[in-house]
Amino acid sequence: xxxxxxxxxxxxxxxxxxxxxxxxxxxxxxxxxxxxxxxxxxxxxxxxxxxxxxxxxxxxxxxxxxxxxxxxxxxxxxxxxxxxxxxxxxxxxxxxxxxxxxxxxxxxxxxxxxxxxxxxxxxxxxxxxxxxxxxxxxxxxxxxxxxxxxxxxxxxxxxxxxxxxxxxxxxxxxxxxxxxxxxxxxxxxxxxxxxxxxxxxxxxxxxxxxxxxxxxx
Amino acid sequence: xxxxxxxxxxxxxxxxxxxxxxxxxxxxxxxxxxxxxxxxxxxxxxxxxxxxxxxxxxxxxxxxxxxxxxxxxxxxxxxxxxxxxxxxxxxxxxxxxxxxxxxxxxxxxxxxxxxxxxxxxxxxxxxxxxxxxxxxxxxxxxxxxxxxxxxxxxxxxxxxxxxxxxxxxxxxxxxxxxxxxxxxx
Numbered sequence: 001x002x003x004x005x006x007x008x009x010x011x012x013x014x015x016x017x018x019x020x021x022x023x024x025x026x027x028x029x030x031x032x033x034x035x036x037x038x039x040x041x042x043x044x045x046x047x048x049x050x051x052x053x054x055x056x057x058x059x060x061x062x063x064x065x066x067x068x069x070x071x072x073x074x075x076x077x078x079x080x081x082x083x084x085x086x087x088x089x090x091x092x093x094x095x096x097x098x099x100x101x102x103x104x105x106x107x108x109x110x111x112x113x114x115x116x117x118x119x120x121x122x123x124x125x126x127x128x129x130x131x132x133x134x135x136x137x138x139x140x141x142x143x144x145x146x147x148x149x150x151x152x153x154x155x156x157x158x159x160x161x162x163x164x165x166x167x168x169x170x171x172x173x174x175x176x177x178x179x180x181x182x183x184x185x186x187x188x189x190x191x192x193x194x195x196x197x198x199x200x201x202x203x204x205x206x207x208x209x210x211x212x213x214x215x216x217x
Numbered sequence: 218x219x220x221x222x223x224x225x226x227x228x229x230x231x232x233x234x235x236x237x238x239x240x241x242x243x244x245x246x247x248x249x250x251x252x253x254x255x256x257x258x259x260x261x262x263x264x265x266x267x268x269x270x271x272x273x274x275x276x277x278x279x280x281x282x283x284x285x286x287x288x289x290x291x292x293x294x295x296x297x298x299x300x301x302x303x304x305x306x307x308x309x310x311x312x313x314x315x316x317x318x319x320x321x322x323x324x325x326x327x328x329x330x331x332x333x334x335x336x337x338x339x340x341x342x343x344x345x346x347x348x349x350x351x352x353x354x355x356x357x358x359x360x361x362x363x364x365x366x367x368x369x370x371x372x373x374x375x376x377x378x379x380x381x382x383x384x385x386x387x388x389x390x391x392x393x394x395x396x397x398x399x400x401x402x
Contacts, residue, residue, distance in 0.1 A: 032335065058234075061230065062230055062234075063222070063226055063227040063230055065223070065227040066227040066228075066230055066231040069231055070230065070231055070234045073231075073234050073235050073238050074234065074238060076238075077238035077239075077241060077242055080242055080245075081241065081242060081245045084242075084245050084246055084248075084249040084250070085245070085249060087249065088249035088250070089249075091262075095330075153335075153336070168336075170335070170336050170337075173335045173336065
């Protein structure tokens, strides 16, 4: 896989939120306004970059038995660091993201990239992968935040857009509106990338296939 | 030497990783927490809010006189007092600064922290809502069908609990002022 492809992979083809379906919780929770979507995206990108670099550097020194604990410790370290920095230099962002900032630790995107990519590839590729995934995550959150803010509050990045013209639909700011927006965006992305369900996916892979078949008989 | 590679080496590696990460964190903590700007445990943000409500530089009078009141402030000319009150709203705690003028009327108020429902309960922050309280001197009551008496205010539509929580904060400040107004002489 070429270097450029590693970078662009995370943006659309393997977008962490819209295609891989990772990191759903922060994606839904912080995207009530576009600005906190960007903030969350940048914070996550930073953690992703740090953990990918460190893990790709030390991957050969870590014994298999403690691989995951070591990764988690490194990731948690970067997250706490980002937490301190945001708290000190961007208190408003800290307030907007709330509990979801420390919860980046358990964001599956980061551990997934550490495990799938950084622990098997060189440092340069891991940096590109982290940047690509980070940009993809940030763009997805920014898109969701924009849609929800525009329709739900009539503003965009804090600027009044349609607030005066149309009554904002507050539903889009609520959690249910988040799911709704996410579903529509995923559908649009699948349409644009012509993604089809894989042939391998079928009832036989599902643990409740037997029970399901009995019911339908 | 199976024991070494199976048990001792992984343990040591994990310990070293943890040690390095902790040291890095200590370093970041020291870099970012140098100056908190805290005087008497009051953060910069609260001091700013108190000064804004009082209309001039706030001075801390007391810390935690009761459970709901975290700080008491006054201005340098003894014209008003401000109370940092915490009440329980619909979505969590509501933190607010309430200013009471020397004559016992509400001078101003400001919500510093809240997690109420966006666009419903969160409207307690707005001038339109807070403005209703300015000038009140008796225990304020929230009503739903239009305020008639001088001590009544209109609840926010769809956010009665938030409105009541904010009003409780105002009333807490008013009764605390009655007890503490001696500070202003």
